[in-house]
Amino acid sequence: MSLNRAVTRATVTGGILIAAGVFVLAQQPAAPPAAPPPRDPHANEVPPPKNPPRVVMAGATVGAPPADAIVVFDGTDLSKREKEKGGGPAEWTVADGAMVVKPKTGGIRTKQGFGDVQLHIEWAAPSPARGSGQDRGNSGVFFQSTYEVQVLDSFENATYWHGSAASVYKQYAPLVNVSRKPGEWQVYDIVYHAPAFNEDGRVTKRATFTVFHNGVLVQDHVEVMGVTTNEGPPYYKAHADKLPLSLQDHDHTVQYRNIWVREL
Ligand code: MG
Numbered sequence: 474m475s476l477n478r479a480v481t482r483a484t485v486t487g488g489i490l491i492a493a494g495v496f497v498l499a500q501q502p503a504a505p506p507a508a509p510p511p512r513d514p515h516a517n518e519v520p521p522p523k524n525p526p527r528v529v530m531a532g533a534t535v536g537a538p539p540a541d542a543i544v545v546f547d548g549t550d551l552s553k554r555e556k557e558k559g560g561g562p563a564e565w566t567v568a569d570g571a572m573v574v575k576p577k578t579g580g581i582r583t584k585q586g587f588g589d590v591q592l593h594i595e596w597a598a599p600s601p602a603r604g605s606g607q608d609r610g611n612s613g614v615f616f617q618s619t620y621e622v623q624v625l626d627s628f629e630n631a632t633y634w635h636g637s638a639a640s641v642y643k644q645y646a647p648l649v650n651v652s653r654k655p656g657e658w659q660v661y662d663i664v665y666h667a668p669a670f671n672e673d674g675r676v677t678k679r680a681t682f683t684v685f686h687n688g689v690l691v692q693d694h695v696e697v698m699g700v701t702t703n704e705g706p707p708y709y710k711a712h713a714d715k716l717p718l719s720l721q722d723h724d725h726t727v728q729y730r731n732i733w734v735r736e737l
Pocket residue numbers: 611612613621623624721723
């Protein structure tokens with residue numbers, strides 16, 4: 474083989490090898506794009522509170538007071554209550570684990586004052602039912618002795634809607650009527666936030682109610698317009714941060730049992 478032919482063959486062979494290499498390289502996948510910087514999945518999260526939730530022993534049964542509740546009526550006596558007008562021993566009747574309104578003796582109130590609370594209270598309207606409208610199984614739970622969640626026998630008993638059972642009296646009708654028959658035990662679970670007043674006595678934050686009646690939401694964080702008065706428009710009048718919880722004597726033998734509060 475001449476030198477020229479050998480060089481030519483080597484050149485051709487080299488060219489083929491280079492072409493093959495380029496072909497092989499061309500067949501390889503493109504290099505992946507540069508990885509994004511590592512992302513912190515917890516960036517911008519709301520940080521957890523510094524302390525864990527306090528442990529509270531739940532009640533033994535649904536509706537029973539949890540360990541941090543203040544039991545204001547356990548079915549045995551009225552020692553934690555007094556007459557609403559003028560104080561003195563409450564005169565309502567206690568029997569079979571319940572207290573019963575004693576008509577004409579007046580409303581009763583807790584000796585202890587409360588502000589923001591969660592309240593559990595069970596009640597039953599008289600049976601057989603007598604009267605109609607507001608004159609049937611009427612009582613009421615007054616927060617801070619001022620703002621009433623109505624207690625009324627509203628089972629097949631028409632009245633103005635914002636005066637029926639679980640209304641914020643004359644301000645908000647319940648979202649639905651889940652009243653049980655007279656004589657049957659009913660339950661209110663209520664979250665109440667007290668109003669706030671400035672130094673001039675003007676309201677700066679209205680009271681609010683959230684109410685469950687027999688487990689059903691009937692007041693959804695409503696803003697109380699003021700005193701739940703029977704006549705005239707509601708109004709606010711400055712009062713202490715903590716005031717008693719009162720129950721109304723409206724001349725009807727409404728029963729109450731298992732009353733407890735949790736201060737919020
Ligand atoms: Mg009432």
